[in-house]
Amino acid sequence: MALPLRTSSYLHSFRASKETPTDTRTSPPPTKALKFPPRLGPLFWPWEKVKIGPLSVSPMGFGTWAWGNQLLWGYEEDMNNELQETFNLAVDNGINLFDTADSYGTGRLNGQSERLLGQFIREFPGDKRTRDSITIATKFAAYPWRLTPEQFVKACKSSLDRLQIEQIGIGQLHWSTANYAPLQELALWDGLVAMYEKGLVRAVGVSNYGPKQLVKIHDYLKSRGVPLCSAQVQYSLLSMGRDQMELKALCDSLGICLISYSPLGLGMLTGKYTISRLPRGPRGLLFCQILPGLEPLLSSLGEIAQRRGKTIPQVAINWCICKGTVPIPGVKSVKQAKENLCALGWRLSSDEIDELESAAMESPRRMIQNIFQTR
Template identity: 80%
Template sequence: MVFSLTMATPSVDFSCFSASNETLLSSSPFKTLKLPLFWPWQKVKMGPLTVSPMGFGTWAWGNQLLWGYQEAMDSELQRTFNLAVENGINLFDTADSYGTGRLNGQSEKLLGKFIREFQGQKQVKDKILIATKFAAYPWRLTPGQFVNACKSSLQRMEIEQIGIGQLHWSTANYAPLQELALWDGLVAMYDKGLVQAVGVSNYGPKQLVKIYDYLKARGVPLCSAQVQFSLLSMGEDQMEIKNICDSLGVRLISYSPLGLGMLTGKYSPSNLPRGPRGLLFRQIIPGLDPLLNSLKKIAQRRKKTMPQVAINWCICKGTIPIPGVRTVKQAEENLGALGWRLSSDELLQLEYAALESPRKMIQNIFQTR
């Protein structure tokens, strides 16, 4: 958390799809066609790229400490990946630091393997887009070292070009000179054609404007800004970042749209996950009743699940959420967030309930101002 491949299908918005449309299809002469479950044709622009309105995050793919990853899970992860791609998801977010200990880089390796072994249509496979993040490790002090980090990611994934190369976090608070070198590294990897576009992660409003201007002066457009953004994380800084992104034409990618699982409705003070997440949940969940109750009521009324409503809120705010997935069941549920939209009244209801909840998500310590 410190946290390319691009369906020659038209960018059609199927957000108006409803039960009446479903009935119409079932009685039509085309009912024998095998239709995707979640209407993958809806796409959005992100800089020069065309992506699904939701991506999937792969932080858990290799992380033993927080997510209990074991290599025996790989076959389930591959089925999860295949289901996502077959249903229109073409954006997958990863990082060169994802993976615990000897498994460092495992997330990138698995993504590359799954792409190579995907058995679906070539035109679908070719549209898969990887957004990876390069860690601002203290030994990455020069633009060349950052370019080498990009080349290492390409080797791990065995692909020719990365969709979005992202700086994982800013070093402005503790190593400002390193920050400039890393910015030049982003420019270099873009100029060399190693990435289709560049982005940043965990940048606060002031640093976001600075890097946007810096890159623009060098002819490199800033494609995306990735931050923690959800109904649990919609404080003043996050909303300011969102407004800046909108004004600059930068797409906000919202990670942890389910608050690490707190917005799923699956946990309570007496039912907490194991490990570090449990310690965090114990602090926050007791103060989430107004928000969780609101999510539950809207989900029941809409015949959706609480995670689907929480993810749809992020989509309605104009962001691209990247919920993490580890199982086919999770992917199916998250895909159900697509193809419909919350009403303006429902958005206000959720946001009011979020403000009424006394506990909020702890912000990433790497996010700058």
């Protein structure tokens, strides 16, 4: 499916789709019309915005874990030109949320993702208003030497220096230390409060927090007059389960936006890989353990994608959107950005969602959780 490179083109396509609905999906055979149940909620297009605390962001963001990571994603510095093009295309088409972290990057490239994002913002060829609307959500690692709020504030200032921006959109704790260093946890929370009070970040969030720890930090920040706006967690058809659904319900009750990372299961939900065709490196070892049991889910994704005139990744990402989350699939090429953008502007039906979730429950193995994920 060809992707328009400008918002105006998207608007034209949207208007045309009102007159010719089959433009956005594969035309059904003339002898048997396909009927889809009513949609569950509103469509989202890239230029439409959702609220994360005080921020207005696109209904899908892009993750930048791969920008600087050589071990898992094979980053090389000669990729930078295409990464700039990828960033430009995303912003041109309404995406204004980019997720990163101060730990993203391998070895000497530690922090490279933030540096590249800052460079790409400065070199974006569009107008200033569009550039100013870009929201950076970065995560601060709970390194063992970050033992005081002041050290956490220093980490935030270092991220600002790498990004070369005046204020971070969402400052996030990358993980909780409750599992192994509970005494460090309060210092990290106070660090979030300090960076918010100093105006270094517009909003604060957490990552890899389970329901129990989420309630604790939410209540603590509230007592300090700081709203918790987001919780980032691994959330996909490959990792769905009781804990995932419990956390989503809790976020809804507390007014916290759930940001779903790894919505494609590190690539397992793209349909690109099989046991005989695995990615290189550590991902290949993981994939060979999980892929053999994914046939029901991948088959269901493929059937829905074919009916819809979409691709398997677009269906998997759209499921996350239908569940009320803001997915942040990773991108490292123009091709991936184009494909991911086409996950917006349509919506799975309730029957299709049930079909996918039923197939997901048949998988004997789930995606492994982040080692820092707490209860």
